[in-house]
Amino acid sequence: MAANAAALTPALQGRVEALNHDGWGVIRSGKVVFVAGALPGEDIEYRIRRRQRGHDEGELLRVISPSPERVQPRCAHFGQCGGCALQHLSSDSQLRIKDDMLRETLRRVGKVEPQHWLPPLAGDPWGYRRRARLGARYVFAKGRSLVGFRERLSSHVAALNRCEVLTPGVGAMLAELSALVTSLSIPERIPQVEVAVGDAATVLVLRILSPITAEDRAKLAAFGEQHRVHWLLQPGGPDSLESLDGPAPQLYYDLPSADVRLNFEPADFIQVNGDMNRRLVDRVIELLDIGARDAVLDLYCGLGNFTLPIARRAAQAFGIEGEAGLVARAAANAVFNGIGNARFAAADLSGPEAAQRCVTLARQQRESWSQVLLDPPRVGAADVLQAVAQLAPRRVVYVSCNPASLARDLGILVTAHGFTLREAGIVDMFPHTSHVESVAVLDGPEKRKR
Numbered sequence: 014m015a016a017n018a019a020a021l022t023p024a025l026q027g028r029v030e031a032l033n034h035d036g037w038g039v040i041r042s043g044k045v046v047f048v049a050g051a052l053p054g055e056d057i058e059y060r061i062r063r064r065q066r067g068h069d070e071g072e073l074l075r076v077i078s079p080s081p082e083r084v085q086p087r088c089a090h091f092g093q094c095g096g097c098a099l100q101h102l103s104s105d106s107q108l109r110i111k112d113d114m115l116r117e118t119l120r121r122v123g124k125v126e127p128q129h130w131l132p133p134l135a136g137d138p139w140g141y142r143r144r145a146r147l148g149a150r151y152v153f154a155k156g157r158s159l160v161g162f163r164e165r166l167s168s169h170v171a172a173l174n175r176c177e178v179l180t181p182g183v184g185a186m187l188a189e190l191s192a193l194v195t196s197l198s199i200p201e202r203i204p205q206v207e208v209a210v211g212d213a214a215t216v217l218v219l220r221i222l223s224p225i226t227a228e229d230r231a232k233l234a235a236f237g238e239q240h241r242v243h244w245l246l247q248p249g250g251p252d253s254l255e256s257l258d259g260p261a262p263q264l265y266y267d268l269p270s271a272d273v274r275l276n277f278e279p280a281d282f283i284q285v286n287g288d289m290n291r292r293l294v295d296r297v298i299e300l301l302d303i304g305a306r307d308a309v310l311d312l313y314c315g316l317g318n319f320t321l322p323i324a325r326r327a328a329q330a331f332g333i334e335g336e337a338g339l340v341a342r343a344a345a346n347a348v349f350n351g352i353g354n355a356r357f358a359a360a361d362l363s364g365p366e367a368a369q370r371c372v373t374l375a376r377q378q379r380e381s382w383s384q385v386l387l388d389p390p391r392v393g394a395a396d397v398l399q400a401v402a403q404l405a406p407r408r409v410v411y412v413s414c415n416p417a418s419l420a421r422d423l424g425i426l427v428t429a430h431g432f433t434l435r436e437a438g439i440v441d442m443f444p445h446t447s448h449v450e451s452v453a454v455l456d457g458p459e460k461r462k463r
């Protein structure tokens with residue numbers, strides 16, 4: 014049953030014991046209740062707003078005894094906007110809670126414990142988000158369009174004036190962006206504005222379900238000039254992008270420590286947090302422990318974000334990725350950077366044939382691979398673990414955006430394939446959200462000396 018019961022339930026009191034995976038407080042008084050905005054250790058007043066089979070959802074009415082870790086959220090929209098879940102928790106406490114969550118999940122799901130815990134990798138927790146898909150919705154009752162993230166407790170678009178986690182230029186323009194969309198001739202036919210921020214240019218992709226007028230184009234162009242953003246229009250599927258006005262700028266980001274520039278397209282996967290990505294790439298390179306004679310296989314390689322810095326150090330790097338467009342961009346990025354020892358292939362790394370496909374592709378390049386890097390999507394890398402075992406690298410580094418699939422896969426590598434879990438730790442890629450990015454390092458069963 015899922016019914017809105019807010020009007021029916023009286024105010025209740027309870028002690029918050031933990032945070033769940035969405036960053037909501039957990040109360041265990043009989044049936045478990047999740048309460049957004051409540052922190053561990055706090056006594057709160059709440060009421061049930063939704064009943065579900067396994068748990069109820071509560072609405073926070075009052076914090077009776079605040080946690081010493083509670084801070085004033087920087088953003089005026091925190092609580093209403095679903096973009097952030099943890100702004101009411103100090104940054105140090107966010108790191109500690111994510112670190113605890115990783116430790117607990119590795120133990121519970123994977124039955125593994127690293128020999129050494131890596132210190133959290135963290136940077137500036139504000140103004141970091143360089144990719145976003147903002148919803149747009151015309152609200153007839155208000156006669157205006159809203160542009161922003163979805164609300165925390167509904168699928169409606171939150172009315173945002175600014176955002177503290179988007180890169181500063183974009184975060185500051187949200188009110189004007191909403192006004193701009195409202196002023197167009199088809200505000201109710203615009204469902205989305207996608208944001209892609211490179212080191213030297215920002216692109217906004219306007220999804221349009223009907224054609225726009227010459228006057229609309231002029232308004233968009235004026236906004237673009239004022240805010241130094243370039244507009245792309247998307248009238249259909251992802252391949253229908255057209256530049257509003259003149260050639261679109263080439264988006265790119267630099268990885269200075271590897272002397273690598275990654276060119277990308279607005280809809281491409283890039284790590285959301287540019288500063289943390291630079292730190293993560295450096296850490297991964299260090300953890301891979303690459304020597305000049307090593308050959309490194311990079312699975313789920315995207316644009317070559319890790320492959321190209323790896324190739325700067327290794328004898329050979331080979332990236333495999335499922336999206337053909339990303340593979341083409343990765344290969345072009347190798348040429349652009351003058352890197353001749355990186356190769357790429359497009360292949361699906363999921364399904365029953367994935368492991369064999371992966372081994373065949375890798376062995377077509379060379380017989381043995383000294384290191385393997387895995388950076389899979391949320392579902393993890395279960396289908397290629399057999400391939401990793403078969404290729405017998407001396408080191409595996411696993412970058413993960415989901416502790417549960419990471420723990421499962423580490424458990425398999427350790428228990429079924431004899432790897433040793435050497436190190437693990439969190440990477441604060443998504444401050445103020447409940448997402449937990451992490452990195453783990455394993456040694457192969459027959460660790461070979463270089």
Ligand SMILES: C[S@@+](CC[C@H](N)C(=O)[O-])C[C@H]1O[C@@H](n2cnc3c(N)ncnc32)[C@H](O)[C@@H]1O
Pocket residue numbers: 282283284313314315316317318319333334335336339360361362363388389390414
């Ligand atoms: C977390 S991203 C990492 C990308 C890259 N390592 C980076 O740092 O930019 C995961 C990548 O896995 C790719 N991917 C998702 N499912 C896949 C599959 N079944 N087979 C191969 N690649 C897949 C996505 O296209 C994406 O590029």
